[in-house]
Amino acid sequence: MKNLIKLSKFLKPYWKEAIASVILLVFIVIMDLAIPRLVQQIIDKGITPGNMDVVKRTALIMLGISFVNTLFAIGNNIFSVSASEAFSRDLREAVFQKIQEFSYSNLDQLKTGNLIVRLTSDITILQQTFRMNMRIGVRAPLIILGSFFLMYSTNAALTLKIIPMMLMTAVVVAFFIYKLGPLFLNVQKKLDSLNTVLQENIAGVRVVKAFVRRTHEEERFEVVNDKYSQMNIIIQRFYSAFSPLLTLVINFAMVAIVWSGGLQVIQGTLTVGQIVAFTDYLMTAMAPLLIMVMLANAVASGVASAERVEEIFETQPDVVDKPEAVVLDHSIKGRVEFQHVSFYYDGAVDERVLDDINLVAEAGQTVAILGATGSGKSTLVNLIPRFYDVTGGKILIDGIDVRDIKQESLFASVAITPQDTILFSGTISQNISYGNPTASQAEIIQAAKAAQVHDFIRELPEGYDTPIAQRGVNLSGGQKQRIAIARAILCHPRILILDDSTSAVDVETESKIQAVLDELMKGCTNFVVAQRISTVLNADKIVVLDRGRVVAQGTHTQLIKSSPVYKEIFDSQLGDGNHALHDLLSGKKMMGAAANG
Numbered sequence: 388m389k390n391l392i393k394l395s396k397f398l399k400p401y402w403k404e405a406i407a408s409v410i411l412l413v414f415i416v417i418m419d420l421a422i423p424r425l426v427q428q429i430i431d432k433g434i435t436p437g438n439m440d441v442v443k444r445t446a447l448i449m450l451g452i453s454f455v456n457t458l459f460a461i462g463n464n465i466f467s468v469s470a471s472e473a474f475s476r477d478l479r480e481a482v483f484q485k486i487q488e489f490s491y492s493n494l495d496q497l498k499t500g501n502l503i504v505r506l507t508s509d510i511t512i513l514q515q516t517f518r519m520n521m522r523i524g525v526r527a528p529l530i531i532l533g534s535f536f537l538m539y540s541t542n543a544a545l546t547l548k549i550i551p552m553m554l555m556t557a558v559v560v561a562f563f564i565y566k567l568g569p570l571f572l573n574v575q576k577k578l579d580s581l582n583t584v585l586q587e588n589i590a591g592v593r594v595v596k597a598f599v600r601r602t603h604e605e606e607r608f609e610v611v612n613d614k615y616s617q618m619n620i621i622i623q624r625f626y627s628a629f630s631p632l633l634t635l636v637i638n639f640a641m642v643a644i645v646w647s648g649g650l651q652v653i654q655g656t657l658t659v660g661q662i663v664a665f666t667d668y669l670m671t672a673m674a675p676l677l678i679m680v681m682l683a684n685a686v687a688s689g690v691a692s693a694e695r696v697e698e699i700f701e702t703q704p705d706v707v708d709k710p711e712a713v714v715l716d717h718s719i720k721g722r723v724e725f726q727h728v729s730f731y732y733d734g735a736v737d738e739r740v741l742d743d744i745n746l747v748a749e750a751g752q753t754v755a756i757l758g759a760t761g762s763g764k765s766t767l768v769n770l771i772p773r774f775y776d777v778t779g780g781k782i783l784i785d786g787i788d789v790r791d792i793k794q795e796s797l798f799a800s801v802a803i804t805p806q807d808t809i810l811f812s813g814t815i816s817q818n819i820s821y822g823n824p825t826a827s828q829a830e831i832i833q834a835a836k837a838a839q840v841h842d843f844i845r846e847l848p849e850g851y852d853t854p855i856a857q858r859g860v861n862l863s864g865g866q867k868q869r870i871a872i873a874r875a876i877l878c879h880p881r882i883l884i885l886d887d888s889t890s891a892v893d894v895e896t897e898s899k900i901q902a903v904l905d906e907l908m909k910g911c912t913n914f915v916v917a918q919r920i921s922t923v924l925n926a927d928k929i930v931v932l933d934r935g936r937v938v939a940q941g942t943h944t945q946l947i948k949s950s951p952v953y954k955e956i957f958d959s960q961l962g963d964g965n966h967a968l969h970d971l972l973s974g975k976k977m978m979g980a981a982a983n984g
C-alpha cells in the first residue's frame with residue numbers, strides 16, 4: 388500500500404480535477420441518501436393519508452434530484468478520467484525516463500519483456516485503481532456511513548439488530564482484500580513470463596521457422612499461457628464466491644428487518660414508510676459493499692502494480708557520473724589503456740569473463756580483438772564507453788580513468804556499432820544521422836560512402852528517404868551493418884569501436900570499408916572486434932583473447948611467428964585450403980593504397 392501512496396504524487400498536479408470529482412461525489416451521495424427518505428414521505432404523508440399533492444410534489448423533487456445527480460455523475464466522470472489519464476501519462480513518461488538512465492547490467496536484471504509489462508499493463512492498472520477510487524472509492528464508505536446514520540435515526544432498535552451481520556460482512560471484505568493482494572502480484576508476474584516468451588518468439592520468428600521449432604515454441608507458450616490463465620481463474624473463483632456470500636448476508640439482514648420491523652408496524656411503533664425507507668437504506672448500504680469488493684479488487688491489483696513500478700524507480704543506475712567527473716574534451720588524442728582489467732557479470736565473482744587484461748591502443752591506432760566465440764571480446768570493448776564498469780583494474784582514456792569522465796562526453800568521444808545491429812523506424816537518412824541529428828545531407832552521404840552503402844541506398848526508389856521497417860526487416864544483415872557503421876562514422880568519434888560489425892559483409896566490401904576508414908578516420912583510435920582473421924590482418928595491433936585472458940598481442944607478422952594460437956586461427960581460416968581468399972586479401976593493401984591515393 389505504501390507504494391501506491393508514494394505513486395499518488397503523480398496525481399498532485401491534477402489535484403483540482405481530483406478534488407472536484409470527489410466533491411461532486413459527495414453531492415451525489417447526499418442525493419442518493421435523500422431518495423429513501425422521500426419514498427418514506429410519499430408513503431407516510433401521501434399514499435397512506437391519500438394526499439396526492441404530497442405524492443406529486445415529492446415525485447417531482449425525486450425527478451429533479453435524479454436529473455441533477457446524472458449531471459453530477461457525468462461531471463465526476465469527466466474530472467476523474469482527465470485526472471487519472473494525466474496521472475498515467477506522467478507516470479509512463481517518468482518510468483520511461485528512468486529506464487533511459489539504466490546501465491546495461493540494470494537492463495540485464497530487469498528483462499525487456501518485464502519492463503514493457505510494467506510500462507503498459509501495470510500503469511494501466513494503476514490508472515484504473517486511481518480512477519475507481521475517485522469514482523466509487525469515496526462514494527462507498529460515505530454511502531455506508533450515511534445509510535447507517537439514517538437507518539439509526541429511522542429506528543435505532545432495528546439498526547442494532549443488523550449490526551452483527553454487518554460486522555460479519557466487514558470481516559469477509561477484509562479477508563478478501565487481504566487474500567487478493569498476493570494473487571494479483573502473481574498474475575502480473577505470470578504476465579511478465581508470458582510477455583518474455585512472446586517477445587522472444589516474435590523477435591526470433593525467423594529462427595523458429597528456420598529450425599522448425601514451431602511445436603517447441605507452441606509448447607513453451609502454452610505453459611506460460613496456461614499458468615497466466617490458471618492464476619486468473621483462481622482470482623475469479625475467489626471473487627465469484629464472494630458475491631453470493633454477500634448477497635446471503637444481505638438477505639438474512641432483510642429477513643431480520645421485515646420480521647422484526649413487521650411486528651413493530653403491527654404494534655403501531657413503526658410506519659410502513661419507515662420500514663420501506665429502512666430496507667431501502669439497507670440495500671443502499673449493502674450495494675456499496677459489493678462495489679467495495681470491486682474496489683478491493685482494483686486496490687489489490689493496484690498495490691501489486693505499484694510495487695512493480697516503484698521497483699523501477701528504486702533501481703539505482705549502477706553506472707553514474709561521479710560529482711567530480713570531468714568532461715572529456717573532443718580534442719583528446721584517443722589513447723586507450725587497459726590496466727589489469729578484470730570483469731564478471733551480475734556479481735558472479737567466480738566466473739570472470741575478463742581476467743587481468745593489459746593493453747594499450749595508441750592514439751590513431753587500429754587494435755583488433757580476435758578470439759573464439761565467448762572469449763570476452765564484446766565484453767572488453769563494452770567497458771570502454773562504460774556500458775558496464777570494470778570489477779577490477781582500470782581503463783584510461785588519455786590517462787583519465789573512464790569512471791572519472793562525464794558519461795555524456797564519453798559517449799560523444801566513443802562511437803560503437805554493437806554486435807546486434809539496431810535500427811529504428813524512420814528513414815535511412817534519419818538512421819544514419821541518429822547520433823548527429825544536425826549533420827548535413829552531404830555529411831550523411833560521405834559517411835554512407837565510407838561504409839560502402841551509398842550505392843545501395845542510391846538505387847532505392849526513395850534513396851535516403853526510404854523508410855526502414857521496424858527493426859530494419861526490409862534490409863539484409865550486411866546492409867544494416869553498413870548503415871550502422873555510417874551512423875558511427877557520422878558522430879566523428881575519437882575512438883571508434885566496430886564490434887563484429889562487418890561479419891555479415893563480404894570480405895571484399897569489408898576490405899574496402901577498412902581502407903576508406905583508414906583514410907577518413909585518420910587519427911581516430913579504432914577497436915575492431917572480429918572472429919574472421921581477414922578483418923584483422925592490417926591492424927596495428929592484434930590482441931588474441933582466450934577465455935578472458937590476453938594470450939598474445941602484436942602485429943600479424945609478429946604473431947604469425949610468435950603465437951601458436953594465432954597461427955592456428957590463421958591456418959584454420961586462411962591456410963592451405965583457402966588460397967583464393969588469401970589472394971584476395973593480399974590485394975587488400977593495394978586497395979587501401981588505392982583509396983589513400
Ligand SMILES: Nc1ncnc2c1ncn2[C@@H]1O[C@H](COP(=O)(O)OP(=O)(O)OP(=O)(O)O)[C@@H](O)[C@H]1O
Nearest residue numbers: 495732740758759760761762763764765766767918
Ligand atoms: N549480459 C551478460 N550477462 C551475463 N553473462 C554474459 C553477458 N554477456 C556475455 N556474457 C558471458 O560472457 C562471456 C563473454 O561474452 P562476450 O559476448 O564478451 O564474448 P565474445 O567473445 O564477444 O563472443 P562472440 O564472438 O560470440 O560475440 C560469455 O561466456 C557470455 O556467456
